Amino acid sequence: MKIFGNKKAPAQVSTNMTTKQVRYEALVKALHSDLYRYGYWLTRDKQVAEDLVQETFLRAWRALDSLKDEKAAKSWLITILRRENARRFERKRFDMSEYEEATIIDTESTTTEQSIENQWLRDKIAQLPPEYSEPLVLQVLGGYSGEDIASMLNLNKNTVMTRLFRARNQLKDALEKEPEKMRFTHE
Amino acid sequence: MNDNIHNNSASQAQMMDDLQFRRSILADPSSQDEAILAAKSADPAKKKFADDLCQFDEKLKQAMKITVPEDLADKLLLRQSLASHQQEKRKTRTHLALAASVAIIAGIVVNYLQFSNSYSNLGDYALAHVYHEQAVFSNGDNTRVSLSSLNKKMSTFKGSFNSSMGELISADYCRFDGMKSLHLVFKGVTDVVTVFVVPKEKHLAFTDKFTDGKLSGESIGFEQANILVIGDKNESLTKWQQTINNNIAWSI
Numbered sequence: 406m407k408i409f410g411n412k413k414a415p416a417q418v419s420t421n422m423t424t425k426q427v428r429y430e431a432l433v434k435a436l437h438s439d440l441y442r443y444g445y446w447l448t449r450d451k452q453v454a455e456d457l458v459q460e461t462f463l464r465a466w467r468a469l470d471s472l473k474d475e476k477a478a479k480s481w482l483i484t485i486l487r488r489e490n491a492r493r494f495e496r497k498r499f500d501m502s503e504y505e506e507a508t509i510i511d512t513e514s515t516t517t518e519q520s521i522e523n524q525w526l527r528d529k530i531a532q533l534p535p536e537y538s539e540p541l542v543l544q545v546l547g548g549y550s551g552e553d554i555a556s557m558l559n560l561n562k563n564t565v566m567t568r569l570f571r572a573r574n575q576l577k578d579a580l581e582k583e584p585e586k587m588r589f590t591h592e
Numbered sequence: 593m594n595d596n597i598h599n600n601s602a603s604q605a606q607m608m609d610d611l612q613f614r615r616s617i618l619a620d621p622s623s624q625d626e627a628i629l630a631a632k633s634a635d636p637a638k639k640k641f642a643d644d645l646c647q648f649d650e651k652l653k654q655a656m657k658i659t660v661p662e663d664l665a666d667k668l669l670l671r672q673s674l675a676s677h678q679q680e681k682r683k684t685r686t687h688l689a690l691a692a693s694v695a696i697i698a699g700i701v702v703n704y705l706q707f708s709n710s711y712s713n714l715g716d717y718a719l720a721h722v723y724h725e726q727a728v729f730s731n732g733d734n735t736r737v738s739l740s741s742l743n744k745k746m747s748t749f750k751g752s753f754n755s756s757m758g759e760l761i762s763a764d765y766c767r768f769d770g771m772k773s774l775h776l777v778f779k780g781v782t783d784v785v786t787v788f789v790v791p792k793e794k795h796l797a798f799t800d801k802f803t804d805g806k807l808s809g810e811s812i813g814f815e816q817a818n819i820l821v822i823g824d825k826n827e828s829l830t831k832w833q834q835t836i837n838n839n840i841a842w843s844i
């Protein structure tokens with residue numbers, strides 16, 4: 406195909422590829438943890454979360470040129486991951502049994518008081534309806550404002566704030582029923 | 593956490609205010625909204641409520657930070673490098689396939705242009721051929737071809753002439769619409785007379801008489817080949833036909 410191509414093209418392509426590679430690696434290193442955790446709270450399944458992150462980054466690689474603002478990278482990736490998750494539901498409509506505590510298995514050792522508390526909280530977060538937990542994770546873990554979350558989830562801001570309020574309110578209610586689970590209550 | 597002090601002592605308006613405050617704080621504990629900040633500094637209980645929730649958020653955050661598989665980042669990088677390798681390979685293959693296609697098409701086009709059957713009958717093609725070579729031969733040409741060399745060429749068509757039929761200026765093989773043919777040019781009355789010996793082929797319809805106003809032609813169909821005579825209006829094509837007919841001998 407050299408007849409048609411610019412002779413300088415291969416060199417240029419390879420520098421572009423190198424730049425792209427560097428960008429991609431930086432993106433993976435900086436954001437894979439956030440993405441994985443977000444994916445986990447979205448699906449409540451570690452394996453599925455890992456698959457989602459893989460798919461997300463693969464798509465991100467292909468579309469990397471469309472990412473102009475590095476600051477927007479995280480919400481860009483989250484958007485891809487949400488879309489991938491939706492696609493997963495289109496592919497197979499299996500029952501996720503999201504509210505079953507049995508699916509929330511944590512393999513970490515639960516020896517310290519801190520980890521017992523974490524585990525208890527995780528169970529409670531996992532029991533929240535997904536429409537409540539999703540904005541909560543974005544706010545607490547992602548550090549996004551109400552406006553940001555509204556635009557990421559395609560909701561209006563009031564809806565997001567109501568859901569955030571209900572999410573925390575439910576967690577607080579749960580806590581009040583079992584105050585001994587949290588050191589927080591003894592303070 | 594479960595304090596209702598404010599509710600007990602507050603007026604209706606204040607109670608609404610308090611509910612609103614709780615609602616806002618529960619939606620966003622670290623809100624920097626001015627009204628919220630003002631309410632916090634005015635009421636220590638509200639401030640405590642907000643601070644407690646901020647602390648709760650911190651715990652939530654810790655709880656949400658589940659352990660990330662150690663090898664996840666490596667896996668992601670590996671998968672990408674495999675994927676882009678595949679992509680590169682696919683690209684190369686596509687390029688190769690494209691180049692091959694272009695080459696094949698170029699070949700077909702060249703072949704088509706060279707050997708295309710753009711004329712549907714013998715007459716049309718013969719006239720076009722004569723016009724194409726009009727500039728090459730003239731009635732005044734002094735070159736003559738001997739009967740023996742003509743017959744040597746005729747042997748391809750398993751035929752021969754008994755005597756010379758006139759003054760033969762040129763006798764050469766030519767490609768008559770893709771078919772190997774013999775092209776004879778005789779000296780005529782005013783202009784050259786062209787005779788084609790063409791193998792019998794189906795793709796050109798046999799036309800026994802044809803003309804375009806300036807030149808006319810007649811064909812004789814022999815079992816072995818078609819012979820076409822083309823000349824201008826001063827030539828008696830019938831006479832030429834007779835001469836040919838009388839002189840030709842076909843070997844079996």
